Amino acid sequence: MDLSGKRILLIIAGGIAAYKSLDLIRRLRERGAQVRPVMTAAAQEFITPLAVGALSASHVYTDLFSREDEQDVGHIRLARDCDLVLVAPATADLMAKMAHGLANDLASAVLLATDRPVLVAPAMNPKMWEAPPTKRNVETLKRDGIHFIGPARGEMAESGEAGTGRMSEPLEIVAAVVALLQPQLKPLAGKKAIVTSGPTHEPIDPVRYIANRSSGKQGHAIAAALAKLGAKVTLVSGPVTIPDPAGVAVTHVETAAEMLSAVEAALPVDIAVMVAAVADWRVASSANQKIKKQPGEAPPPLQLAENPDILKTVGHHVRRPGLVIGFAAETQNVEANGRKKLEAKGADLIVANDVSPETGIMGGDRNRVKLILPEGIIEWPSLAKDEVAEGLAQWVADQFPSA
CATH class of the missing domain: 3.40.50.10300 (CoaB-like)
Structure with missing residues (x-):
């Protein structure tokens, strides 16, 4: 699985699964990808920009209103200067923003402004994943052409909680990225x-x-x-x-x-x-x-x-x-x-x-x-x-x- 020269914009949302994004960055870079991270405010409650920056060897973007990053309309540049936007973990809150076109922070503004393929890896409590509003939002995003990987079924971070809601494992996400960026010949092309x-x-x-x-x-x-x-x-x-x-x-x-x-x-x-x-x-x-x-x-x-x-x-x-x-x-x-x-x-x-x-x-x-x-x-x-x-x-x- 070669990603040499591919530019991945990784959006990390707030959830306990954010710790997996550190390994995900490492796995993407092992395959030659350039990873540029965006972290929501909630994500920074779980992992630090310092750790994300060290693993990605890149500046970490966190603020929609940063004077330094936005002097050249930075969120538009981030949205377009990549081959794929990857959201991992994708929380219920961020997916709701995506489904309704909200853009009140850097991550949601980038997602609204991008014209690149978007792959999301949901991660949340099983009850949140099964909630009717989340189901409606997922269907809306799929109709809009957003790609999904997971969530998987298993034990949750909360004691005694299990079900569908675990973020897919980093290697599974990497495989999904490769499939999107290196698509096989479509069998009905020309028909x-x-x-x-x-x-x-x-x-x-x-x-x-x-x-x-x-x-x-x-x-x-x-x-x-x-x-x-x-x-x-x-x-x-x-x-x-x-x-x-x-x-x-x-x-x-x-x-x-x-x-x-x-x-x-x-x-x-x-x-x-x-x-x-x-x-x-x-x-x-x-x-x-x-x-x-x-x-x-x-x-x-x-x-x-x-x-x-x-x-x-x-x-x-x-x-x-x-x-x-x-x-x-x-x-x-x-x-x-x-x-x-x-x-x-x-x-x-x-x-x-x-x-x-x-x-x-x-x-x-x-x-x-x-x-x-x-x-x-x-x-x-x-x-x-x-x-x-x-x-x-x-x-x-x-x-x-x-x-």
């Missing part, structure tokens, strides 16, 4: 992909619509995972309340007809992953004004028309992608219905799941899927939707061994 996600809304009138219960979480996660492996991804998203994934071109649509039009406009591509829960029917003629209830009268009948089958259209298209993947959300006979869909739609793979209300999959954060292929079925255990996305993206990459 184009299109992903559909979320529901469609089919208007009844200007107020009401027909839709499916889809949050878009799984489709958005798949788009992000394919992009992470190097694919150039276009995401066609129905109406959702979640943010667009980073590094992905997004087209927002409302109806199935709009979604089909956007998908066809994106062709040709190498990979199509049709995750969206498209409404099967639309109102044949939606009303221009809100349909009013009339006392004593039955509601007006709705004449429905079948929506275009986007997966089938793509699977039999003249510009058919090399790999077509569909999703089958079922409440019964999951395998049988998934196999029928595989054959009827012209897909190479159907990802089938049971979305009965008791599973909590629709709108939830976990999924349990079966990969239905012409040659058989692969069943995955219950996983976070991000994990399903990463697994599926890797499966896709394996289908392009020469990519």
Whole structure:
């Protein structure tokens, strides 16, 4: 693991795990890295700038309002004059500042001003790590492109405390730094992909619509995972309340007809992953004004028309992608219905799941899927939707061994 010539800006936040940063500095320098340290005020309660400076052979930066360091806008220079910003340990407080864009000390100002990769190694009490605000902040930071290593599970510094919250060991952090600064060839580099996600809304009138219960979480996660492996991804998203994934071109649509039009406009591509829960029917003629209830009268009948089958259209298209993947959300006979869909739609793979209300999959954060292929079925255990996305993206990459 060679880091010769790499410049690491190490931000040390306040926590008992700060003592590990001393060994971390030594390990980074052993591999040829230049380490420039920034210490928060709280960090200086645990270890001294003298020790950090001695091990790093560098000036230690501590004060946003230092006349000497800030005479040339020092925090901006620190933020840019490096190859990577490493935060170890990263406390709950500092991650909250990062997630909300606060910049009231040197460390948080540098993190807000940097345009370099950022790797954080969280360290805190397990209850703090599991607290809902921390979870929200971590998800925000991941969406913003911040990289994480750890935390690990084990004994805490506090007597009798154990759980997830220990800072990763220095050598593990060094390995993560190397992986970021010396990335391997991305297996889907040069490939184009299109992903559909979320529901469609089919208007009844200007107020009401027909839709499916889809949050878009799984489709958005798949788009992000394919992009992470190097694919150039276009995401066609129905109406959702979640943010667009980073590094992905997004087209927002409302109806199935709009979604089909956007998908066809994106062709040709190498990979199509049709995750969206498209409404099967639309109102044949939606009303221009809100349909009013009339006392004593039955509601007006709705004449429905079948929506275009986007997966089938793509699977039999003249510009058919090399790999077509569909999703089958079922409440019964999951395998049988998934196999029928595989054959009827012209897909190479159907990802089938049971979305009965008791599973909590629709709108939830976990999924349990079966990969239905012409040659058989692969069943995955219950996983976070991000994990399903990463697994599926890797499966896709394996289908392009020469990519």
